[in-house]
Amino acid sequence: MIKRxxxxxxxxxxxxxxxxxxxxxxxINNEFNKAIIQISKCQSKIILCGVxxxxxxxxxxxxxxxxxGTPSFSISASEASHGDxxxxxxxxxxxxxxxxxxxxxxxxIIQFAKRNKIQLIGIVSKxxxxxxxxxxxxxxxxxxxxxxxxxPTASTTVQLALGDALAIATMKFKKFDxxxxxxxxxxxxxxxxxxxxxxxxxxxxxxxxxxxxxKTKDALKILTEKKLGFxxxxxxxxxxxxxxTDGQIRRFSQKNPSFQSLPVKKIMTKxxxxxxxxxxxxxxxxxxxxxxxxxLIVNSKKKPLITIGVIHVHTILQSNIS
Numbered sequence: 001m002i003k004r005x006x007x008x009x010x011x012x013x014x015x016x017x018x019x020x021x022x023x024x025x026x027x028i029n030n031e032f033n034k035a036i037i038q039i040s041k042c043q044s045k046i047i048l049c050g051v052x053x054x055x056x057x058x059x060x061x062x063x064x065x066x067x068x069g070t071p072s073f074s075i076s077a078s079e080a081s082h083g084d085x086x087x088x089x090x091x092x093x094x095x096x097x098x099x100x101x102x103x104x105x106x107x108x109i110i111q112f113a114k115r116n117k118i119q120l121i122g123i124v125s126k127x128x129x130x131x132x133x134x135x136x137x138x139x140x141x142x143x144x145x146x147x148x149x150x151x152p153t154a155s156t157t158v159q160l161a162l163g164d165a166l167a168i169a170t171m172k173f174k175k176f177d178x179x180x181x182x183x184x185x186x187x188x189x190x191x192x193x194x195x196x197x198x199x200x201x202x203x204x205x206x207x208x209x210x211x212x213x214x215k216t217k218d219a220l221k222i223l224t225e226k227k228l229g230f231x232x233x234x235x236x237x238x239x240x241x242x243x244x245t246d247g248q249i250r251r252f253s254q255k256n257p258s259f260q261s262l263p264v265k266k267i268m269t270k271x272x273x274x275x276x277x278x279x280x281x282x283x284x285x286x287x288x289x290x291x292x293x294x295x296l297i298v299n300s301k302k303k304p305l306i307t308i309g310v311i312h313v314h315t316i317l318q319s320n321i322s
Contacts, residue, residue, distance in 0.1 A: 013147040020154035021161055023142035028165075035121055035137045036169045039070060042093050046072040049080065050097035051105045053152040054159060058097050061163030068171040077105040085112050095121045099141070099155045101129025110134045123159060193321060197284050198277040200319050201298045201309030202228070208310070209234055210264060212241055217260035219244070230295050232307050233268045239305040240297060242268030274299050277308060285316045 039046055046065055048058035058074040065072035075084050085108075088094060094113050096106055101124035110130060113120045122135030125143050132138055139162060147153040208226035210219050212233050223231055223246060233242040244264055252267050253259050259267065274297040275284050284296055298309035 017157045020144040044091035048074045051077045051103045054097040057159045064167040069176040097123040101131035212265035240307045243272035
């Protein structure tokens with residue numbers, strides 16, 4: 001019976017926050033568009049600030065904006081009046097977050113912004129508040145019921161969702177794509193999944209190149225030396241014309257005992273499967289799995305017959321890509 005009461009409370013809180021988000025959706029208007037344009041045009045930093053729980057939301061929004069290519073950070077409202085206002089320059093955009101818009105700690109920050117002509121965006125729920133009136137761009141959040149009657153819950157959920165919307169809309173407006181995202185997220189599993197073929201391909205002298213007219217017995221020595229399990233075959237113009245794998249050689253040797261005297265072009269596989277250097281490494285792995293092969297030739301779309309690298313399944317797996 002007690003467990004049932006707890007689950008009901010959980011559902012009530014979630015329903016309350018869903019209603020708050022639905023109300024926020026109705027509030028989105030042209031002020032949001034103005035905010036996106038100004039944030040995207042900013043040549044300096046986006047600085048966010050709030051008090052209490054709104055301050056925590058400000059930190060999260062700043063982190064999200066920064067992660068998608070918009071330099072941002074948050075400052076403490078209480079510390080701002082003790083020197084941290086010096087972090088804000090005239091070219092910055094200041095986003096202040098407050099449910100009431102009347103919090104005392106924000107008044108000094110608002111005055112500082114006005115005195116220095118710093119663009120101010122307000123995220124606030126009350127039109128008659130100091131923050132709403134002072135802001136050049138007014139992002140009005142709905143007046144909501146808080147879970148438990150007094151605890152900032154639905155209001156902070158609304159602020160968080162609005163911040164996420166600002167970040168994603170700005171990202172789209174600036175055409176910040178997955179390759180840009182990768183540059184800012186080089187570590188961790190996310191960074192690994194965004195690594196390109198070029199990031200991890202084998203290059204230079206490590207590529208097992210042989211000429212198409214080389215005798216197979218000599219090619220076998222190179223195959224053993226390179227330890228990749230395959231050879232990339234090129235013609236006299238250094239254009240890739242085929243590939244040979246160790247498994248392929250074993251199968252051919254069973255049918256033709258004198259195979260070692262043949263040139264490699266007689267036993268190679270023509271038109272080997274290749275991949276563009278700018279494709280994600282995870283796509284290369286998918287191709288290998290589907291084709292049941294362990295390596296791919298790497299080229300560029302502009303020069304598809306020139307091999308610039310090779311990528312092996314072991315290299316991909318060692319890079320924590322799956």
